[in-house]
Amino acid sequence: xxxxxxxxxxxxxxxxxxxxxxxxxxxxxxxxxxxxxxxxxxxxxxxxxxxxxxxxxxxxxxxxxxxxxxxxxxxxxxxxxxxxxxxxxxxxxxxxxxxxxxxxxxxxxxxxxxxxxxxxxxxxxxxxxxxxxxxxxxxxxxxxxxxxxxxxxxxxxxxxxxxxxxxxxxxxxxxxxxxxxxxxxxxxxxxxxxxxxxxxxxxxxxxxxxxxxxxxxxxxxxxxxxxxxxxxxxxxxxxxxxxxxxxxxxxxxxxxxxxxxxxxxxxxxxxxxxxxxxxxxxxxxxxxxxxxxxxxxxxxxxxxxxxxxxxxxxxxxxxxxxxxxxxxxxxxxxxxxxxxxxxxxxxxxxxxxxxxxxxxxxxxxxxxxxxxxxxxx
Numbered sequence: 001x002x003x004x005x006x007x008x009x010x011x012x013x014x015x016x017x018x019x020x021x022x023x024x025x026x027x028x029x030x031x032x033x034x035x036x037x038x039x040x041x042x043x044x045x046x047x048x049x050x051x052x053x054x055x056x057x058x059x060x061x062x063x064x065x066x067x068x069x070x071x072x073x074x075x076x077x078x079x080x081x082x083x084x085x086x087x088x089x090x091x092x093x094x095x096x097x098x099x100x101x102x103x104x105x106x107x108x109x110x111x112x113x114x115x116x117x118x119x120x121x122x123x124x125x126x127x128x129x130x131x132x133x134x135x136x137x138x139x140x141x142x143x144x145x146x147x148x149x150x151x152x153x154x155x156x157x158x159x160x161x162x163x164x165x166x167x168x169x170x171x172x173x174x175x176x177x178x179x180x181x182x183x184x185x186x187x188x189x190x191x192x193x194x195x196x197x198x199x200x201x202x203x204x205x206x207x208x209x210x211x212x213x214x215x216x217x218x219x220x221x222x223x224x225x226x227x228x229x230x231x232x233x234x235x236x237x238x239x240x241x242x243x244x245x246x247x248x249x250x251x252x253x254x255x256x257x258x259x260x261x262x263x264x265x266x267x268x269x270x271x272x273x274x275x276x277x278x279x280x281x282x283x284x285x286x287x288x289x290x291x292x293x294x295x296x297x298x299x300x301x302x303x304x305x306x307x308x309x310x311x312x313x314x315x316x317x318x319x320x321x322x323x324x325x326x327x328x329x330x331x332x333x334x335x336x337x338x339x340x341x342x343x344x345x346x347x348x349x350x351x352x353x354x355x356x357x358x359x360x361x362x363x364x365x366x367x368x369x370x371x372x373x374x375x376x377x
Contacts, residue, residue: 017155017156017158018153018155019153019154020152020153020154022148022149022150022151022152023059023090023151024149026090026152027090027094027096027148030087030091034076034077035070035077035080035087036073036077036079036080037080037084037087037088037097038079038080038187038191039098039100039105047088049108049111051085052089052110053110053112053113054114055086055090056089056090056093056119056122057113057114059090059150060116060147061116062150065086065152065153066083066086067152067153067154068080068083068086068087068152069082069154069155069157070155070156070157072156072158078154079191081157088105092106092107093107093110094107094124095107095124107124109122109136110123121136121137122137122139123138123139124144125139125144126138181227181250182224182226185227185253185254185257186200186223186226188257188258192258192262196260200226200229201226203229203275204225204228204229206275206279207283208279208280208284209229209275209276210225211283211287212282212283212288212290213228214288214304214305227253229275230256230257231253231310231311232275232314232315232318233256233271234252234256234257235311235315235363235367236314236315236318236319238256240364240367240368243364244364246360246364248360249360249363252360274318274321277321278317282313282314282336284329284333285336285337285340286336286340289301290313291305291306291307291309291310291313292304292305292306293306293309293344296341296344296345306353308352308354308366309344309353311362311366311367311370312349312353312366312369312373313340313374315366315367315371316369316370316372316373316374317370317374319367319371319374320371324374339373342373343369343370343373348368348369349365349369352369353366
C-alpha cells in the first residue's frame with residue numbers, strides 16, 4: 001500500500017469539525033451534563049492559582065487561547081480530550097465546577113496578573129463565600145457580561161470516527177506535558193471506564209502492597225504505584241508469546257489496560273482477591289525486603305526496590321497461586337523466606353536483570369524465572 005493510499009484510508013476513519021462558542025454557552029453545556037470535563041482528571045491536571053489567574057487574564061485581554069479538543073460520545077456528550085484544566089479553571093472561577101463527589105469546587109480569589117493588577121483578590125461574583133471581606137472584590141455586571149461572551153474554540157472528533165481516535169488523540173496531545181506515562185494512562189482509563197481507574201487506585205492503596213513496594217512520595221505523585229499494579233496484572237495475564245513480542249513496555253501496558261476494560265470476562269473480583277492475598281503473604285514474610293537485593297554472604301536484604309525482583313517474584317507467585325494458597329500462613333511464610341533469596345542467585349535473573357536492560361528484553365525472562373522458582377512449594 002502506498003503512502004497516499006494509507007493517508008486516504010486513515011483519513012476516512014477520523015471525522016472532525018470546529019466550533020466556536022461563548023463561555024456562558026460552554027458553562028450551560030457543562031451544567032446540563034452535555035460537556036464532560038472528567039472531575040477525576042482534576043487531581044492530575046490541577047493548575048496553581050497563578051496559572052489559573054493567567055488564563056482568566058488572557059480571556060479579559062483577548063489573548064488567543066488554544067482550542068479545546070473534544071470527542072463526541074455515542075450518547076452525544078462531548079468528552080474533553082485536551083483542555084480539561086482550561087475549562088475547569090473557567091468553570092471554577094464562575095462557581096459552577098463540581099468535584100468527583102458532586103460537591104461544589106469553590107473558587108479561590110485570583111492573584112495579580114502580569115498585565116492586570118486588579119485581578120488580585122478577584123471573584124466572579126460577590127455571592128461567593130469569602131468575597132468582599134475587605135481584601136477581595138468581584139466583577140461588576142459589565143465585566144461579567146464581557147467574560148461570559150468571550151469565545152472558546154472547540155475542535156470536535158465526531159462520533160462517526162474510529163473508536164480509538166479520541167484515545168490516540170489524547171496521547172498525542174499530552175505527549176509533551178509533564179504527565180507521567182501512567183498519569184496519561186489513568187486519564188485514558190477514565191475515558192474508557194472510570195470504574196476501572198478507581199479499581200486500580202484502590203488496589204494501589206492496599207496497605208500490604210504499599211509496604212512491600214516502599215514507593216517514594218515522588219513516585220506516588222507520578223502514579224508509579226498504579227503503574228505497578230497494572231504491570232503486575234499485565235505480565236501475569238499475558239501469554240508467553242505476548243510477552244515475547246510485547247515491544248515498548250508503555251505501549252504494552254496501555255494495550256493490556258484497554259483489553260482488560262473491553263473484556264467482559266475479565267474477573268475483577270478474582271483478580272483483586274489474588275492480588276491482595278499475594279501481597280499480604282509477601283508482606284507477612286518479608287515486608288519491605290520482598291523486592292530488595294539479597295546478599296548471600298551477609299544473608300540479608302539491602303538496597304532499594306528492584307523492579308526486576310518485583311516482576312519475577314510477584315508474577316511467579318501469581319502464576320502458581322492456586323497451589324500456594326493451599327498452604328497455611330506459617331508454611332507459606334517459611335517457604336517465601338527460603339525461595340525469594342534464590343531469585344537473586346538464579347543465572348538467568350543475574351544475566352537479564354539490572355540497570356541498562358530494556359524492559360521488553362527483560363520482562364519475559366523475569367516471568368520465566370519466577371514461574372520456575374515458585375512452581376513447587
